[in-house]
Amino acid sequence: MEIQLTQIIFQIINFGVVLGALTYFVYKPVLKLLNDRREKVAAAAAAAGEVMQEKEELERVREKTLVKASQKAKKIEDDAKREAREQAKAILDQAKAEMTARENKFNAELTKMKKEELKKNEAMIKQAAVLMAEKVLGQAIDAKKHQKLIDEQIDQVIESL
Amino acid sequence: MAASLHVSISAETILNFFGLEISNSIFTSLIVSFFLVGFALYFRSQFRHTDKPSALQNFVEMIVESLYNFVHFITENHKKSALFFPIIATFFIFIVLNNYLGLFPGVGYVMVQEQHISQSDLSTQAMASTAPAETAVPVTEVAEGEHATEETTDASVTHDETADSGEGSALHKAVPLMRAATADLNTTLALAIISVVLTQVFGVSHLGLAYFKKFIDFSSPIGFFVGILEMILETAKIVSFAFRLFGNIFAGEVLLAVMTYLVGVLVPAPFYALELFVGFIQGLVFSMLTLLFFNLATKGHHEEEHEVAQA
Numbered sequence: 296m297e298i299q300l301t302q303i304i305f306q307i308i309n310f311g312v313v314l315g316a317l318t319y320f321v322y323k324p325v326l327k328l329l330n331d332r333r334e335k336v337a338a339a340a341a342a343a344g345e346v347m348q349e350k351e352e353l354e355r356v357r358e359k360t361l362v363k364a365s366q367k368a369k370k371i372e373d374d375a376k377r378e379a380r381e382q383a384k385a386i387l388d389q390a391k392a393e394m395t396a397r398e399n400k401f402n403a404e405l406t407k408m409k410k411e412e413l414k415k416n417e418a419m420i421k422q423a424a425v426l427m428a429e430k431v432l433g434q435a436i437d438a439k440k441h442q443k444l445i446d447e448q449i450d451q452v453i454e455s456l
Numbered sequence: 457m458a459a460s461l462h463v464s465i466s467a468e469t470i471l472n473f474f475g476l477e478i479s480n481s482i483f484t485s486l487i488v489s490f491f492l493v494g495f496a497l498y499f500r501s502q503f504r505h506t507d508k509p510s511a512l513q514n515f516v517e518m519i520v521e522s523l524y525n526f527v528h529f530i531t532e533n534h535k536k537s538a539l540f541f542p543i544i545a546t547f548f549i550f551i552v553l554n555n556y557l558g559l560f561p562g563v564g565y566v567m568v569q570e571q572h573i574s575q576s577d578l579s580t581q582a583m584a585s586t587a588p589a590e591t592a593v594p595v596t597e598v599a600e601g602e603h604a605t606e607e608t609t610d611a612s613v614t615h616d617e618t619a620d621s622g623e624g625s626a627l628h629k630a631v632p633l634m635r636a637a638t639a640d641l642n643t644t645l646a647l648a649i650i651s652v653v654l655t656q657v658f659g660v661s662h663l664g665l666a667y668f669k670k671f672i673d674f675s676s677p678i679g680f681f682v683g684i685l686e687m688i689l690e691t692a693k694i695v696s697f698a699f700r701l702f703g704n705i706f707a708g709e710v711l712l713a714v715m716t717y718l719v720g721v722l723v724p725a726p727f728y729a730l731e732l733f734v735g736f737i738q739g740l741v742f743s744m745l746t747l748l749f750f751n752l753a754t755k756g757h758h759e760e761e762h763e764v765a766q767a
Contacts, residue, residue, distance in 0.1 A: 302640075302646075305482060306646030307650055313489050313546060316492065326524065
């Protein structure tokens with residue numbers, strides 16, 4: 296078994312050449328690629344994390360908005376209901392008031408018409424009563440006495456009504 | 457028996473290139489290196505900075521990311537991980553591929569004539585080394601048990617026909633064209649030296665001159681001797697790294713060669729599976745130990761104490 300210095304040196308150079316070629320043509324580009332890819336993945340993961348955070352934030356805002364909107368809607372609904380109730384009450388009151396007013400007016404008009412009709416008929420009744428009395432009694436009475444009698448009779452008739 | 461058993465503890469020279477002896481293990485490691493460099497170039501041309509990578513890119517990304525995570529698991533420091541990762545990953549890939557190439561079918565069976573006989577063989581095969589590199593001829597038929605050498609149990613030493621015809625009776629030893637690079641001590645020593653030298657370089661670059669305090673400590677007699685032990689330990693690391701990897705892979709090759717020689721086709725299959733596992737584990741062990749030494753060398757004394765306290 297011989298140890299030859301030239302062969303050892305040759306093998307050292309041989310290994311050096313292989314090392315240089317592999318380092319320059321294989322390791323460096325591949326490691327750079329792997330490093331870039333690792334950074335890319337890390338960046339994508341960070342971005343995904345940010346997006347997730349944003350999504351969660353949006354979800355919180357959405358929920359908050361939903362709660363607010365729901366509260367507002369409830370308030371609007373309550374207000375609308377209350378307003379509707381008030382309006383209905385007001386309309387009802389107004390209708391009642393109108394009805395009462397109309398009723399009163401109608402009653403007043405009716406009373407007035409009744410009085411007017413009674414007044415209208417009063418003279419006729421008085422005349423008819425005088426004629427009836429003259430026929431019944433067959434005696435002439437003076438005008439003053441006659442008027443007094445009629446008034447008494449009419450008053451009795453009116454009271455009886 | 458058709459196939460011969462070729463077991464040689466050292467790599468054999470298959471080519472003499474301007475004085476540099478190219479052994480079969482260097483040839484195999486060159487194939488691995490060309491493959492890796494070619495693959496790196498091809499990969500870079502196909503590489504796209506995209507989130508939808510091709511199957512090849514996906515596969516490479518998976519391996520690179522796994523190895524990086526493995527390094528980072530030990531260092532727990534991105535700066536250190538980025539610094540150590542290329543070396544650790546290359547150690548792992550280079551060693552595993554070299555281990556596996558040695559297990560390829562036919563790797564140990566394509567033979568050529570050896571171009572240079574080692575010093576121990578010179579006495580018996582002096583004539584064999586005279587053949588020029590260009591005349592290396594693959595030997596397809598190997599005579600069994602004709603000529604045994606001192607260093608091998610090879611039965612593949614054949615008569616050189618050209619030598620027989622023209623230059624007399626020169627003997628040429630037929631040797632495998634390829635041999636797992638990690639089954640050659642020179643390769644494992646080279647890798648071990650790289651590992652240990654880089655450990656010192658990283659130690660000094662991270663701690664400055666304070667790194668040498670663990671070797672040179674005059675504060676107490678015990679500290680002084682511990683420093684000497686540390687120095688011996690650094691040297692022992694080279695031996696440990698080199699012989700562990702060489703021993704495991706070479707032993708596996710011998711085991712496979714013997715099993716194939718003795719039994720034949722089916723029986724070696726489980727041993728091949730075992731060697732695939734061993735090849736992977738040895739690559740992992742070498743890389744992990746190197747990484748641990750890198751990490752330890754770049755940690756200050758107070759850092760270690762802090763870790764112990766935390767533990």
